[in-house]
Amino acid sequence: MSATGYYNGEIGPIESMRVPMNDRAVYFGDGCYEAGLAVNGRLFRRDAHFDRFYRSLAGLRIPFALSREALQREIDRCLAASGEPYASVYWQVSRGTDARHHTFPDETVSPNLLITVSPKAPDLSGAPMKLLTVPDVRFFMCNVKTLNLIPNILAIQQAKEAGADEAVLHRDGVVTEGSHTNIHIIRDGALFTHPLDRLILPGVTRGVLLELCRAQGIAVYETPFTIDEMKRADEVLITSSILGIHRASMIDGAPVENRADALYRALVSAYRDCFCGEMRI
Ligand code: PLP
Numbered sequence: 001m002s003a004t005g006y007y008n009g010e011i012g013p014i015e016s017m018r019v020p021m022n023d024r025a026v027y028f029g030d031g032c033y034e035a036g037l038a039v040n041g042r043l044f045r046r047d048a049h050f051d052r053f054y055r056s057l058a059g060l061r062i063p064f065a066l067s068r069e070a071l072q073r074e075i076d077r078c079l080a081a082s083g084e085p086y087a088s089v090y091w092q093v094s095r096g097t098d099a100r101h102h103t104f105p106d107e108t109v110s111p112n113l114l115i116t117v118s119p120k121a122p123d124l125s126g127a128p129m130k131l132l133t134v135p136d137v138r139f140f141m142c143n144v145k146t147l148n149l150i151p152n153i154l155a156i157q158q159a160k161e162a163g164a165d166e167a168v169l170h171r172d173g174v175v176t177e178g179s180h181t182n183i184h185i186i187r188d189g190a191l192f193t194h195p196l197d198r199l200i201l202p203g204v205t206r207g208v209l210l211e212l213c214r215a216q217g218i219a220v221y222e223t224p225f226t227i228d229e230m231k232r233a234d235e236v237l238i239t240s241s242i243l244g245i246h247r248a249s250m251i252d253g254a255p256v257e258n259r260a261d262a263l264y265r266a267l268v269s270a271y272r273d274c275f276c277g278e279m280r281i
Contacts, residue, residue, distance in 0.1 A: 004082035006074065006115035011081050014116060023112055024095045024105075029147035031094035031111075032056035036204070036241045037122050038087045039279035041079045044122075044241070046072075048204040052145060057093060059144040061104070064093050064111045071113075078117045088120035088242055092147060120242070122275060126268035128249035129166055129238055131183075132159040133227050136169035136176045140198045152179040166238060168251070171199065174224045181240040182206040185233035186260045190219040192229075205239035212270045218263070234260035237267075245271045 005017035024030035034053045037044050050068050057064050066074070075089060094112045098105035134155040155167035156179040167179040176194055177183055182203040184193040191213045196202045213220050230236055236248035236256055247264050248256045258264070 003116050003118040004078055004084075006078045006113070008112055008114075009074075011078060019112075019114065020097050022097045022099060024098065025092065025112070025114070025147055027100055028095075028102075029149075030060075031062065031092050031147045032060055032145050033090065033092035033147055034145060035088060035090045037120060038079055038089050038117075039122070039281055040085055041076065042279060043075070043089060044275060044278055045204045045208065048207060049241075052202060052204065053091075056145045059141065060095070060146065062093060062095050062111050063107075064113075066113065074113065075115060078115045082117040082119075084117060084119045086119065086121045087117050089115070089117050091115040094147070122279075123244050124268070124272040124275060126244070126246055126264070126271075129246045130164040130250040131166050131168045131178075131236070131238070131248045131252070132162045132164035133170055133175075133252055134158055134167040134179075136171045136199075138169070142176070142200055143196070143198050143202060145201060155179045162253075164250070168227075168230070170227055173226050173228070175227060175230055176200050176224075177203075178238060178240075181238045181243060183230070184209065184237040184239065185225055185230050186235040186237065186263060187229070187233050189260070189263065190221060191237075192221045192223060192225050192233075194224050195222040203239055204241050205243075205245065208271065208274060209237065209239050209245060209267065212267055212274065216266060216270065218267075231256075234258075235264050237264070244275070 003014040005014035034049045036049050092114050096105050096109035096111050098109050138151045159167040168183050169176045177200040194200050210220050238246045245268055
């Protein structure tokens with residue numbers, strides 16, 4: 001099945017959809033986005049995605065007129081049109097369509113909403129991933145889910161060319177997050193993860209992982225860790241809405257010891273229960 005596209009109310013097969021050249025997403029990446037998994041038309045952790053989306057809009061000062069309920073209706077229309085029981089849902093809002101100038105368009109220009117729905121089964125396997133450490137050369141608005149992803153794209157491409165699955169970004173040896181994931185470590189039975197600040201995206205799955213840890217009595221420290229600490233950790237966890245929870249098997253070509261196997265498996269199993277419970281599958 002092909003993906004379904006949506007642009008400002010119009011729905012069709014993605015190949016047939018068109019975006020105007022002057023959409024500010026095209027030449028500035030001037031917008032923000034969200035991505036998550038849906039099962040039978042229901043988006044996992046919908047409220048967390050919506051909360052973050054409206055925070056991103058506020059961070060970029062984009063005057064998006066649709067309420068949460070109205071946005072939900074448009075996403076529902078796309079999910080219904082796609083008919084996919086297991087889907088990934090992506091949506092973005094750009095500042096609008098206008099001649100190219102850096103300053104904001106005037107108030108007659110409204111933001112553009114773009115949505116795609118693609119077939120995607122959730123990966124609840126917890127399968128291992130290979131990581132490559134790459135310097136984090138991004139700006140200081142990483143908490144806003146902007147369309148500007150060039151450093152992330154260069155980093156994961158570098159990882160792919162080195163035979164790895166994900167790039168772990170670091171600033172002067174301190175791990176921030178992955179190119180499109182959050183990174184956490186388990187050490188001595190506790191979870192360590194970068195604090196929520198301007199250097200990382202507040203991942204929805206990071207939030208789920210912290211909930212699951214606390215429910216299992218696993219101590220959580222929202223404190224930065226270094227590449228060295230990551231390499232010496234008992235486990236290194238990778239989370240995202242699309243990927244779920246995984247662990248690292250290799251970092252920079254060296255094996256990870258996976259010393260907290262039981263704890264890791266308990267977390268993957270709890271995540272599976274949480275996902276399936278909320279999705280009623
Ligand atoms: N960090 C970055 C830079 C991301 O792009 C993503 C997901 O796209 C994440 C973390 C994980 O966030 P979430 O769990 O909300 O998917």
